[in-house]
Amino acid sequence: MSTSGKSNKGGSRPSSNPSGRGGLKVRVKTARGRSNSSARWLQRQLNDPYVQEAKKRGYRGRAAFKIAQIDDKFNLLKKNSRIVDLGCAPGGWCQVAVERCGPGARIVGFDLQEVEPIAGVILLQGDFMEDDAPARLKEALNGPADLVLSDMAAAASGHPQTDHLKIMGLVETALMFADEVLVPGGSFVAKVLQGGAQSELLKLVKTKFKSVKHFKPDSSRKDSSEMFMVATGFKEN
Template sequence: MSSSGKSKKGGSRPSSNPSGRGLKVRVKTAARRSNSSARWLNRQLNDPYVQEAKKRGYRGRAAFKIAQIDDKFKIFKKNSRIVDLGCAPGGWCQIAVERCGPGAHIVGMDLQEVEPIAGVVLLQGDFMDDDAPARLKAELNGPADIVLSDMAAAATGHPQTDHLRIMGLMETALMFAEEVLVPGGSFIGKVLQGGAQAELLKLVKTKFKSVRHFKPDSSRKDSSEMFLVATGFKEN
């Protein structure tokens, strides 16, 4: 499925689950390949979401995370205006285009350069830079219906440090969402389970009518990631 593909009018959405189980592949550990890299490659080759993403032309398995979030909470609407923070490699943007149609206005930003996606304005830059919000607002050219954040700081290997860093990104994304969302708008962001999560949840509940945590089936079982789904942005 191309990045700009969409269902025929009146048709059902493509399933956000893998179509079937493929043959299991085992990678032999070569002399120049570490055990950890062999385990990673084994997991990738045998991951049904990785295989299904390739079949459908999605940029990565993370596309199924936002698709399953939308299946559950019905976030995406036709012609929505959307900001996607931490958008590389582009899977979330692909799903947004697919589900919101050609009338949608989608702006994505990431530190990495992202290959073009039809129907999406892509900006390269650090969202934590002072000028990033202004750049996004200029391209958005109006209020947003949805702000998405799949941002994650580089892992340090220390779980508590990683948790605090991603929570900092989430708080900054939330502040931006407050500036651009229409009343009734939605915010979806990635969090890691940990102590600071409860404090953020309290804050978000003051800004939105409904706030829930959700872990899609496509999130790896051993991952501590969850997604905060906030809907019904309140007018100040």
Template sequence: MSRGGQGDRQRIKTAKGRKSSSIRWLQRQLNDPYVRRAQADGYRSRAAYKLTELDERFGFLKGCTRIIDLGIAPGGWAQVVRRQVPKARIVGIDLLPTDPIDGVIILEMDFMEEAAPETLREALDGEADLILSDMAANTVGHPQTDHLRTMGLVEAALDFATEILRPGGAFVAKVLAGGADHGLVAELKRHFTTVKHAKPPASRKGSSEWYVVAQGFKGRVAVTDEGDDEG
């Protein structure tokens, strides 16, 4: 580690056996204030602050009693929810194994499996106040393909949300490169009174991720009026 002329920036001691991309990632992690803050605060990932910042702006966690976390691994979002609304029933799902979190039901399975929605519904034992989705498809290196695959997950999450949310509930999901496309925004507005896009400060400037925050679920009756979108 070298501090000469670098303030508190840290550097990797040796590059032996590491690819340059790995070195850059490690260097960024070591010098990321959100990573350091997460370690100090006991969060499993810096992503915890993305949810915290979104909630500070939109207030969707207040009063929630039943919450589903799609793409829960490694658990940073669920930790935030647990701290903010400790009495809420929280159910998470992910393909990846996730270490237990006190008070959180974790399902290790693919959300896209046919049985997943009903399994989540049974575990939640009631209508949801909030559906969170930090899911993103594994990238293949082709931007258009990566975007389509991730947006497919968002659409599936929205479809699920419209089946399990209570009237007035909210849906928060990660989207990419400027937000949801026009078709998805139209569908969100059909089901929610307000639809907003946001890029929380904890999201790295170079990242293509944005989040869509849809609030005021109108219920499962077909609707045609639109909400507002700040873009």
């Protein structure tokens, strides 16, 4: 994939791939109070170019590069769009949306927990499956959404099949929400895990969108089973 991304009118987008990956590797020794697994996690964080680049750019986490690379591929973050980010904490996806869509966009982040303010983003706290959530969102957006994003994941149980079913359930609920708030022709992006239940969800999504594709950004860890479902061309009910 290109490291330069696409260009918007009025200016070019910043690269979604970190530069200078060939630096010195940091080694973390185990110490009292630190397990081998926590030392490995810390070492991976310290040597992760996306973690380093996120800090450099002021992003709230390396996940910001996932939506940037998805957008490089599918060109979803357009000027003056109405966008909702479900489960937006800590806010990295919203930051990229603001950066790429410009001041004319209406971007709403939705999360159960309180999120630190983000310039250019309306933050709503609550459960997006509550009955009044679609109405709250449309009021904040001043209309229906052009794009619904979901990077949600349930807490890991350590059992891959259970975790897979949990995240598929989250995607299905996000899809139900998108079905209520998207404008005809709109788009939906959600994190999924590779596994058996994915095919059933795919069939459902295909009944609602003209095109459905899967994409694994470079910024997704190589050992992770996560992918992103990118559905475009929402069909009018």
